[in-house]
C-alpha cells in the first residue's frame with residue numbers, strides 16, 4: 530500500500546504539490562491525469578524518494594520514504610519506475626541493461642539474472658533483441674526495455690510517468706499493450722498518462738491533478754462520464 | 770649553394786641509441802599521463818565542488834597549465850625550484866612539468882565528459898536501487914570514458930612531443946637528448962634530427978592506431 534499524506538513539495542519558491550493525499554491499495558491501478566506542470570511527475574519522484582518533500586509524509590508498505598532512517602536504496606527495490614524520457618543505459622546491451630541491477634543491487638547470480646531478463650524481455654516482445662545496444666532500438670522498444678528493466682527487480686509497485694508521450698503515434702499501442710498486460714497480472718501501478726481511453730480501460734481509479742492539488746479522484750466512469758469538479762470538466766473537454 | 774653532403778649511413782649507425790632514447794621518451798610520456806590523469810580526475814571533481822577551498826586551487830592549476838608555455842612549466846620545475854635550493858633532476862622536472870600540463874588539459878576533458886552525461890542516467894540508476902557511488906561507477910564512468918577517450922589519446926601524443934623539451938633542462942637520455950648528444954659529437958645535424966623526427970612520427974602514429982583499435986574493441990555501442 531502506498532499512502533501519500535498531505536504532501537507539500539516546492540522547488541525553491543515554486544510550490545508544486547500543495548497538500549496531496551491519496552492511497553493506492555495493493556493490486557490497484559491508479560491513473561493520474563492533469564495538465565502540464567500540475568505536479569504529476571513530481572509526485573512519482575517523491576514517492577520513490579528521488580525528490581525530498583517539505584511537509585506531510587509518504588508511506589510505502591508502512592515505511593516512511595523521507596524518514597532519515599529509511600534505506601532508500603532498499604526501498605527502491607520495491608518501487609519500479611519508468612520515466613517519460615527514455616533512460617536506457619546506452620553503453621550496455623538490452624540484456625545488460627536488464628540484468629545490471631538484479632546482479633549488482635540484489636546480488637543475483639549471472640544465470641538467474643539472465644533467465645529473469647530473458648523472460649521479462651520476451652514478455653515485452655524484445656526476445657530477439659537481447660544483444661542489441663539501445664541505440665539501435667526504436668523509442669517504443671526502448672520504453673518496453675525500460676519496463677522490463679524495472680520488472681526484473683520484481684518490484685511490488687510500478688510507477689509509470691507518461692511512458693508513451695515521447696513516442697511516435699504508431700508506437701504508442703505496443704507500449705500500452707505492455708501496460709495492460711501488467712495490469713491484468715495484478716501489478717499495483719500508478720500510471721501518469723495522457724491516454725484517456727487507456728486510463729478508462731485499465732484503471733480502478735483515476736485522479737485528476739490541477740495545479741498541485743488532487744482536484745478529483747474516483748472510478749473511471751465517474752471521472753470521464755460524470756466529473757464533479759468544474760476543472761476536471763474543462764480539462765477533459767480540452768483533451769477531447 | 771649547399772656544400773653539405775648527406776651522410777645517412779653514419780647517422781643510421783646511431784639507430785640503436787635513438788631506440789634507447791625513444792624508450793625513455795615513451796616511459797616519461799606514459800608516466801606523465803598516468804600521474805596527470807589521476808590528478809586530472811581530482812581537479813575535474815574539485816572544479817565542480819561546492820567549497821571554494823577545493824574549487825579555487827583546482828581552477829588555478831587548470832588555468833596555469835593551459836595558458837602558459839609547457840616549456841616554462843618544465844623550466845620552473847628544474848631551474849625555478851632550483852632558485853630556492855630545491856634540486857629536481859632533469860628527468861623528474863620533465864616528468865613533473867608534463868604531468869602538470871597533462872593534468873590541466875585532462876581535467877577539462879574529464880569535466881566536459883562528466884557534463885555530457887545527462888542527469889537522467891544517474892536518476893535511472895538510483896531508481897533501480899543503486900547507491901550513488903555504484904551508479905557513478907557503473908553508469909556514469911563508462912560513458913565518460915568513451916567521451917574522454919579520443920581527447921585523452923591526443924594528449925598522450927602531445928605528451929610524447931613535449932618530452933623533447935627535456936633538453937632545455939639538460940636531459941640527455943630521451944630521444945631528443947640522445948640525438949642532441951650525438952649531434953654534438955658528429956655534427957650530422959640534419960640526418961640525426963630527421964631520423965629522430967621519424968621516430969617521433971612513428972611513435973605518435975602507433976599510439977593513435979593502437980588507441981583506435983582499442984576504441985573499436987571497447988566501444989561497440
Ligand SMILES: Nc1ncnc2c1ncn2[C@@H]1O[C@H](COP(=O)(O)OP(=O)(O)OP(=O)(O)O)[C@@H](O)[C@H]1O
Nearest residue numbers: 540543545563564565566567568569570571572691
Ligand atoms: N527539478 C526541478 N527544479 C525546479 N522546478 C521543477 C523541477 N522539476 C519540476 N519542476 C517544476 O515543477 C512543476 C511541476 O512539474 P512536473 O514535472 O511534476 O509536472 P507534470 O504534471 O509532470 O507536467 P507534464 O505533464 O508536463 O509532465 C513545473 O512547473 C516544473 O517546471
Ligand SMILES: [Mg+2]
Nearest residue numbers: 569570571691
Ligand atoms: Mg511529467
